[in-house]
Amino acid sequence: MAGGIEEGVMSDAPVTMDESPTHPAMVRQSMGWKRILVLMVAGFAIWIVLDATTLQHNAQVSPVGARRTLSLQILNPIAATSRTLQISHIESIANGMLGRNGNVIGYGNVTVLGPTKKPAVKSNSSTTTTVPTAILPSATNPLRVLIVGDSIGIDLGDALQNQLASTGVVTATLDAKESTGLTRPDYFNWPAELQGDLAKVNPQVIVIMMGANDPQDFPGPPDIPFGTPQWNSLYEQKAVQLMTLATSSGAKVIWMSVPPMQDAGLNARVATVNTLQSEAAGQVKNVTYLDSASVIGNAQGLFTPFVTVDGKILNVREPDGTHVTPAGGAVLGSYAITTIQQKFKIPIP
Amino acid sequence: MLFPTIDFAIFFAVAFTVCWLLSPFPRYWKLAVLGFSYFFYAWWDPKFVLLLVAETLIAYVGGQLITNRAATLKARKLWMFGSIACLLGLLAYFKYAGFFTLNVDNLAHRMGMGNIVPLLQPTLPVAISFFTFMAMSYVIDIYRKQLVPARPIDVAVYLAFFPHLIAGPIVRGGELLPQIRQRRDPNHIDYARATQLIMMGLFKKVVISSYLATAIVDPVFASPKSFSAIDSAFAVWGYAFQIYCDFSGYTDIAIGLALLLGIRFPLNFDKPYSANTLQDFWRRWHITLSRWLRDYLYIPLGGNRGNNTEVARNIMITMILGGLWHGADWTFLIWGGLHGSGQVVGHIRRQRREDLGLPGVAKGTWRHWIQVFLTFQFVCLAWIFFRATSVANAMQMLGRLFSGWNTATTLITPLLIVTFIAVMVVQLVPSKVGDRATTWFSNQHLAVQSLCVAAGLLIITTLGPAGVAPFIYYRF
Numbered sequence: 001m002a003g004g005i006e007e008g009v010m011s012d013a014p015v016t017m018d019e020s021p022t023h024p025a026m027v028r029q030s031m032g033w034k035r036i037l038v039l040m041v042a043g044f045a046i047w048i049v050l051d052a053t054t055l056q057h058n059a060q061v062s063p064v065g066a067r068r069t070l071s072l073q074i075l076n077p078i079a080a081t082s083r084t085l086q087i088s089h090i091e092s093i094a095n096g097m098l099g100r101n102g103n104v105i106g107y108g109n110v111t112v113l114g115p116t117k118k119p120a121v122k123s124n125s126s127t128t129t130t131v132p133t134a135i136l137p138s139a140t141n142p143l144r145v146l147i148v149g150d151s152i153g154i155d156l157g158d159a160l161q162n163q164l165a166s167t168g169v170v171t172a173t174l175d176a177k178e179s180t181g182l183t184r185p186d187y188f189n190w191p192a193e194l195q196g197d198l199a200k201v202n203p204q205v206i207v208i209m210m211g212a213n214d215p216q217d218f219p220g221p222p223d224i225p226f227g228t229p230q231w232n233s234l235y236e237q238k239a240v241q242l243m244t245l246a247t248s249s250g251a252k253v254i255w256m257s258v259p260p261m262q263d264a265g266l267n268a269r270v271a272t273v274n275t276l277q278s279e280a281a282g283q284v285k286n287v288t289y290l291d292s293a294s295v296i297g298n299a300q301g302l303f304t305p306f307v308t309v310d311g312k313i314l315n316v317r318e319p320d321g322t323h324v325t326p327a328g329g330a331v332l333g334s335y336a337i338t339t340i341q342q343k344f345k346i347p348i349p
Numbered sequence: 350m351l352f353p354t355i356d357f358a359i360f361f362a363v364a365f366t367v368c369w370l371l372s373p374f375p376r377y378w379k380l381a382v383l384g385f386s387y388f389f390y391a392w393w394d395p396k397f398v399l400l401l402v403a404e405t406l407i408a409y410v411g412g413q414l415i416t417n418r419a420a421t422l423k424a425r426k427l428w429m430f431g432s433i434a435c436l437l438g439l440l441a442y443f444k445y446a447g448f449f450t451l452n453v454d455n456l457a458h459r460m461g462m463g464n465i466v467p468l469l470q471p472t473l474p475v476a477i478s479f480f481t482f483m484a485m486s487y488v489i490d491i492y493r494k495q496l497v498p499a500r501p502i503d504v505a506v507y508l509a510f511f512p513h514l515i516a517g518p519i520v521r522g523g524e525l526l527p528q529i530r531q532r533r534d535p536n537h538i539d540y541a542r543a544t545q546l547i548m549m550g551l552f553k554k555v556v557i558s559s560y561l562a563t564a565i566v567d568p569v570f571a572s573p574k575s576f577s578a579i580d581s582a583f584a585v586w587g588y589a590f591q592i593y594c595d596f597s598g599y600t601d602i603a604i605g606l607a608l609l610l611g612i613r614f615p616l617n618f619d620k621p622y623s624a625n626t627l628q629d630f631w632r633r634w635h636i637t638l639s640r641w642l643r644d645y646l647y648i649p650l651g652g653n654r655g656n657n658t659e660v661a662r663n664i665m666i667t668m669i670l671g672g673l674w675h676g677a678d679w680t681f682l683i684w685g686g687l688h689g690s691g692q693v694v695g696h697i698r699r700q701r702r703e704d705l706g707l708p709g710v711a712k713g714t715w716r717h718w719i720q721v722f723l724t725f726q727f728v729c730l731a732w733i734f735f736r737a738t739s740v741a742n743a744m745q746m747l748g749r750l751f752s753g754w755n756t757a758t759t760l761i762t763p764l765l766i767v768t769f770i771a772v773m774v775v776q777l778v779p780s781k782v783g784d785r786a787t788t789w790f791s792n793q794h795l796a797v798q799s800l801c802v803a804a805g806l807l808i809i810t811t812l813g814p815a816g817v818a819p820f821i822y823y824r825f
Contacts (some may be wrong), residue, residue, distance in 0.1 A: 030538055032538070041362070047802070162574055172575075313451060327739070
């Protein structure tokens, strides 16, 4: 045996504490805590002034409530001062150099996947394109599928993209962004985003899953509180608007409901959203509404972490009680693919 | 509460002020630190503060019983194992029960039986693995007489101290408890080093880690079949850099925050991708965990004592359990198994060379760099399993590395390559460069320093995305 325990195979070096260097040229000045507090506050304050417009925007798009109100009360005068003194110009220049125009549209994570090396983008006017009555996808003429949604939409989209890629005859585009929905177009404008996607992708099938972030007030003035008849009416209107836009190019649309939530309160709020989305789907031609609870819920359509598929128990929900696991995403993805095959009569393997 | 948020900045400013105001009064200082730490933890889920309190009580009572109620070695051992069993029981329930019951029932289904155990999915409390390991080390160190039992408030502060609470470093009682007991000098705080660490940590996490995740890692791992071999290879390398920037970024911030409160933490990373062997890698990666595994698992199992088979067994057990410490999934088990296998091969090879009178690791500049390259590739191979959502997902990733050569590369950009090179180069830059910058900063006027801090924050927030994802190690 060449080495003893001290020369062990595992990491055998003593752990060193984060110490000050001893070389005279490297010796650092220390400071008292009060001066450090001044440094922290001053550094933070200068940063707030420099970054005021972004911070103000972030506050504006945060959920309606006391925190948002307070943040805006603090940031509005600072941002106004920053603009007056042209300080915000520094940030604008930086954003310009990074290609950010301050418009939220286009910030979604767009990933296009497909079996061919050719981009699926077509610049034709999407509004005049019509889907042929019989779609026969092949490797050279792949079916164009667009998947959009929020973070749960990403859970579905990641799995569905992989499933569709495996067929070899589908080009799947995922455009999804966390914490988005229909209630806060000031944060993320889905109709505008979808308009861009339609022009870029010219999809034949669109899969949409969003709504878990929507049980919140519409910002005003005046704010429209969640749960009121006005809110319900406006939300349904926005859902119809998005569905109408999605089908405007002739695409067939699958709207997947928000899955049941573990938290009873959140589940009740999500149920309201689902009901309104379902009613909206009934008003728009070529929209198929799928109830996700039928495949990843329990027999009563409520939250369950586990479902049995083909004799195998799958953990379909994340421990947060909200999101869907990759296995759950695959179950939802299969549900969407079955609908494409059986209801839309599109033969994909 | 995530470190890179306004919420945390406000929280820390208050905690910093209150703690230093109470610094002359040790008892109140400890109560304040504990209160802030529990508040910090409760931000996620207040009910799990009870879990933290429970583990504190188990550790404290266990330490007392080992010292005061055990006349014989056997009794001491009994109390020690009893305490460890309680701590591991909590960890097992919250972290492994779901995985265990799911796999048992699936096995039963295959054998034609129904569910033989009720399926469970407990909510995983944030950081349970970290504070459980710290509580275990406290009890074991007392059993080994390397530590004397501390007062309840000291044990509570030791386990809950908010800079290390969520993702380490896994600090030993012998390192932190004396610092908790002694008075800190309010006039000599190494703020320049703390500022450097916090800024670097924020930059690594908010800018680099976030960028790599969205630019290549997440899309490719989500749908491996859709990307080319080159995209897949870059995604694997990208993940190696992402997790390094994410975790070492967290550690940097934690060490910096603690330093501002007058507490020093051990280092947790030392340029891990410059390692030329796997053994060297584990000296540099998550140092406080590998030290924990060495001292409380590997050496008690027998360490290097015994023949090759016994040493290999000890290594494999240690590394597989180390893998499972990260999460309850087959992917983590395979990750640990790969590192264990690599270390066993390295051990045998090293021993054979030493038997021939050669140095354990071949010397020479070119050889060194080839070793560094190969070690990095092996670590990356293992990262595939660490990152993958399932074994099937990992196999798809591996498959694409060999089969995806006919697919066009879509995600490789000049910025991505520059980022890769920058992260790798930083691994090779001597730490003196950072020390010089810190010394320069410490010699500036307060106004200049404030402008530097503001400029640093502006760069980070401008280059970073609008929202920040939780640290990867929060899950562990």
